[in-house]
Amino acid sequence: MIEIKNLNKTFDEKQVLQGIDLVIEKGDIYGLVGVSGAGKSTLLRCINGLELFDSGTLMVDNVHVNRLTNKELRYFRSGIGMIFQQFSLLERKTVYENILFPLKCFKSKMNNVDQKIREVLELVELTDKIHMLPRQLSGGQKQRVAIARALIMNPKILLCDEATSALDPNITQSILELLKRINRELGITIVVVTHQMSVVKEICNKMGVLSSGKLKAAGPVQDIFLNTPELLDDFMGEENYRDGQSDQKKTKLEIILRSGENDQILSKLAIETGVQFELVWGGLNKYSDSIAGALMIRVRDEEYALVEAYLNQHRVEWRKV
Structure with missing residues (x-):
């Protein structure tokens, strides 16, 4: 057009x-x-x-x-x-x-x-x-x-x-x-x-x-x-949650939730793996007629591999920040 x-x-x-x-x-x-x-x-x-x-x-x-x-x-x-x-x-x-x-x-x-x-x-x-x-x-x-x-x-x-x-x-x-x-x-x-x-x-x-x-x-x-x-x-006038603060013992992961995907992934992650993590930032937004968002967590370096494996197994989109 x-x-x-x-x-x-x-x-x-x-x-x-x-x-x-x-x-x-x-x-x-x-x-x-x-x-x-x-x-x-x-x-x-x-x-x-x-x-x-x-x-x-x-x-x-x-x-x-x-x-x-x-x-x-x-x-x-x-x-x-x-x-x-x-x-x-x-x-x-x-x-x-x-x-x-x-x-x-x-x-x-x-x-x-x-x-x-x-x-x-x-x-x-x-x-x-x-x-x-x-x-x-x-x-x-x-x-x-x-x-x-x-x-x-x-x-x-x-x-x-x-x-x-x-x-x-x-x-x-x-x-x-x-x-x-x-x-x-x-x-x-x-x-x-x-x-x-x-x-x-x-x-x-x-x-x-x-x-x-x-x-x-x-x-x-x-x-x-x-x-x-x-x-x-x-x-957006919102605080940039990518704050750049270094933490040598913990790693940040951003989990992407697209329309129709399970927004309870963090609860399941905690229950099924026993990993203790910090929720740094999170939010779901309405885009036209669908819901999507992102969640950022901080996990201890020694538990990073476990979280990575869980997210991959459940085909959850994520990235290391």
């Missing part, structure tokens, strides 16, 4: 995107994460042609974005919906008129426009707000209107730029549930730019980590969190 190869972009002689290679497949909910200035929003704007880039290739649905004429680019953008942190609604227009606005901008000749607007309002659960003005809506309701507006052109792709950053946790959760429903029922590919790790865990099946304009890691969300968590420490 979206294929990016060796993409580079500069602003005022500063390189903001460097050698980006990324593939987003049809049906993905793909998260782009990074601190402010990492380049994630710029990359998002390159995808829909709002930003030009210096070199490399960017294809969306087999279309080379950088080869489009202005007229072709306008048509291309009509197939990509976008929602923002600040909603960007027309304050003097009703909900109905805000949703209608893209159709007017693109001079669309869609049949049954009124019916279509009412359908998207039903999808976002705002049918009773159809004639209200934005000032009469809550923040969550405004974002639902923005989503409905993005959907009115029947896009194949929905780009979300910090779409939940201005919302409280409960409203954020409801918006994420709505986005998952849109992805599931309409088959729309969604790209989410966010600095909120909770959003990535909740909604995304894949993610890319950007830092200083470079893509540091990309792949399934669980793999990134479990295999390269050090890349995410700055974003």
Whole structure:
């Protein structure tokens, strides 16, 4: 669906995107994460042609974005919906008129426009707000209107730029549930730019980590969190449990628990081997619709071989830290 190869972009002689290679497949909910200035929003704007880039290739649905004429680019953008942190609604227009606005901008000749607007309002659960003005809506309701507006052109792709950053946790959760429903029922590919790790865990099946304009890691969300968590420490605001403290008489092991695996492994390890260990860190997290996590233990060197043998025998994924 979206294929990016060796993409580079500069602003005022500063390189903001460097050698980006990324593939987003049809049906993905793909998260782009990074601190402010990492380049994630710029990359998002390159995808829909709002930003030009210096070199490399960017294809969306087999279309080379950088080869489009202005007229072709306008048509291309009509197939990509976008929602923002600040909603960007027309304050003097009703909900109905805000949703209608893209159709007017693109001079669309869609049949049954009124019916279509009412359908998207039903999808976002705002049918009773159809004639209200934005000032009469809550923040969550405004974002639902923005989503409905993005959907009115029947896009194949929905780009979300910090779409939940201005919302409280409960409203954020409801918006994420709505986005998952849109992805599931309409088959729309969604790209989410966010600095909120909770959003990535909740909604995304894949993610890319950007830092200083470079893509540091990309792949399934669980793999990134479990295999390269050090890349995410700055974003998560959590203490780095890889504390680097040396202990000559004990060894640290990290046990990986993927979706559907036995999260009682430590209890069984202790009971069946008699090994006494310290739990250094542990946590299970919800990733979209599955549960996974990691546990770190410290064992005495003389018992390390016993623990290693037990984990291998039970086909538990682990690594020495």
